[in-house]
Amino acid sequence: MTTLSQSIVVALLAAAALAGLAEGFTVTGEVYCDPCRAGFKTNVSTPLAGAAVKLECRPFLNGPESLKADATTDKFGWYRLEVDQDFQEDICEVMLIKSPDPACSEVDKFRDRARVPLTKNNGIKQNGVRYGNPIAFLRKEPLKECGLILQQYDLKDAPETP
Numbered sequence: 001m002t003t004l005s006q007s008i009v010v011a012l013l014a015a016a017a018l019a020g021l022a023e024g025f026t027v028t029g030e031v032y033c034d035p036c037r038a039g040f041k042t043n044v045s046t047p048l049a050g051a052a053v054k055l056e057c058r059p060f061l062n063g064p065e066s067l068k069a070d071a072t073t074d075k076f077g078w079y080r081l082e083v084d085q086d087f088q089e090d091i092c093e094v095m096l097i098k099s100p101d102p103a104c105s106e107v108d109k110f111r112d113r114a115r116v117p118l119t120k121n122n123g124i125k126q127n128g129v130r131y132g133n134p135i136a137f138l139r140k141e142p143l144k145e146c147g148l149i150l151q152q153y154d155l156k157d158a159p160e161t162p
């Protein structure tokens with residue numbers, strides 16, 4: 001193939017991809033187990049496959065939810081949801097529902113969700129993919145090595161570590 005026809009193929013593929021995404025968004029992100037209740041990933045965090053999450057959008061100014069969708073994480077701990085509308089007037093969040101691991105299934109109500117802006121009218125220049133921050137289920141009893149690990153992260157006195 002000549003370079004010109006290659007560029008044409010690339011341009012056509014890009015246009016097709018854009019047309020497919022123009023309608024809405026793909027919302028994706030990771031769910032992991034936080035065995036140290038650290039609130040961030042540590043070297044003992046593990047992705048959770050088969051975790052249930054939901055995406056919910058609600059109007060900024062009260063009112064019934066405008067979107068509710070469920071998803072389950074794949075074997076790498078990632079969920080993926082397709083949304084075919086723009087939610088400029090809403091707050092959209094991905095929330096933890098159920099952990100596949102009974103030993104790592106506690107939900108901290110202040111850290112169980114990731115906000116995802118689902119509008120193209122907020123100045124963010126991106127394609128249709130929206131990445132939610134990683135969200136974690138917590139182990140009820142931190143692993144015994146967590147003290148040492150958190151010390152390494154210089155957070156020995158973090159609120160979650162008595």
Ligand SMILES: *[C@@H]1O[C@H](CO)[C@@H](O)[C@H](O)[C@H]1NC(C)=O
Pocket residue numbers: 043044148149152
């Ligand atoms: C995690 O980090 C701690 C502290 O640096 C270390 O002692 C431990 O061996 C590490 N664990 C793994 C699973 O890498």
